[in-house]
Amino acid sequence: MVERRWWKESVVYQIYPRSFNDSNNDGIGDIQGIIEKIDYIKKLGIDVIWLCPIYKSPNVDNGYDISDYRKVMNGFGNLQDLEKLIFEIHNRNMKIIMDLVVNHTSDEHDWFINSKESKDNPYRDYYIWEKGKNENKPSSNWESFFGGSTWTYDEGTDEYYLHLFTEKQPDLNWENPEMRNKIYKIMRWWLNKGIDGFRMDVINMISKDKDFPDGEKGPNDDFGDGTPYFLNGPHLYEYLKEMGEKVLFDYDIMTVGETYKFGWENAVKFAKVGDQDLLNMVFHFELMSVDRHEDNKWVKKEINLKEIKEIYKKWNNKLYNKAWNSIYLGNHDQPRIVSRFGDDQKYRKKSAKMLATMMMTMPGTPFIYQGEEIGMTNVAFQDIGKYRDVETINYYRLQTKKGRPRDEVIKEIHRVSRDNSRTPMQWNDQLNAGFSQSTPWIDLNPNYEEINVEKALKEDDSIFYYYQKLIEIRKNNLALIYGRYETILENNEDIFSYKREYKNKKNLIIINFFSDKINFNLSDEINLNEYSLLISNYGNNSYSNNLIKLRPYESLIFTLS
């Protein structure tokens, strides 16, 4: 039985505030800048805006290092601006969800400053402090996500603290109930400001194996893989259930968990507690690793469509009528999707529309990342000094230190760096792409004269209008939201095709995932003459009876009429 919910029928737009729109021309995007652009987002057909962190922060990891959960980051504006933003969004019948970053804080958060002060400080236990092993070694060999050890030694108290990310992002100790209650209070404080939910940063990392076993380590590795000991840890369910009971269940909100290596089993398990919604949906990462080595994102792998089909099939079927999913092709941590799965040169528009077609016809709530709707691409700064992302900079430093040629490392960075998606939003072909009147905090992608919002809004066949149409089609076609997912042509290595059926409505999606032309015959089970074409990224169609000729990246949505 399908349960209808507003967050299942919504389309979300993700904003990375620093790079979105600078209203006061200091080179940094800000809340007023977002307010200026709400109508643009509304025009696309968006229901929910997800705002990346805007909390007070020394900004080592662009706001994912929070020093005060109740204040706004310097340069972004103040609480009044934020209240205005919430008001303006609601005023247009949209909703807003905010980032909840509670696996760690900044080391400049009061709690940590206190915690570090002495071993008997009341805040000591808010974080994870360990004496370490003998011989001046930390408790485990774990590698942090941004390079180096997960442990940093503090001379003052002669102990190590744990940080899965940079040393300026100490991990909170979720075993401490007082700390947990303070987090719940912060959550209620924001919900009472009227926000409509949370995107929960690395939420499946909050419970750790306190024995700190060493992780596996290759012969050339400096550190071990701690993920089996801090992902989906022993108390995760208990903590989230408590969060539900103490906060979430009192509100009609949407929650999306960022859950690396969670698996569909956990997605189902955490979807509901009793009959209450807990994690309404999760971001799984499986699709995001089809073009890279599973455990080393910098190492390239060729894309195999069959693997992509397998991932969708598994998630769509396992979650069907049990849990809800999210669907995303990019975010502020990922390279631009058109550069990744599409062709950002010759077929930029066609392939971006193809990917949009896939996204908007899948089960799950779609998340569009800013700039995706105009087909923004990866950037390739030649000078490492142009990069701003702490992960990228650390990677460059560690790799070149190991003696790897600079050019080789820069090439990897061009393909993988998180800064690919963090260059300023391209509004027009004027100074700094209309993002700001002064030098932006990170350089623009030089292709803004060609790729920008103003141009997209002037061209009838733009990627923007294609997204707009797809969103409209999805909204008027419940089968695209709630319908059963069934793959056809499963073994075909070039064509991605599936049906979405609900009640007496049937949709058929046919996608040429690559740039080769393909002729093929649909099986007899489907009689294409019964269907009508809803949309095609070539504008016209190219099929007769069941013989279909697909042009590069051609994608078609048919509906049974």
Ligand code: TEU
């Ligand atoms: O990301 C967590 C995460 O595991 C990865 O997406 C990570 O950014 C990268 O792929 C590591 O190689 C979340 C946020 O989205 C990210 O921006 C933050 O840096 C991180 O948590 C820490 O808060």
Ligand code: CA
């Ligand atoms: Ca600004």
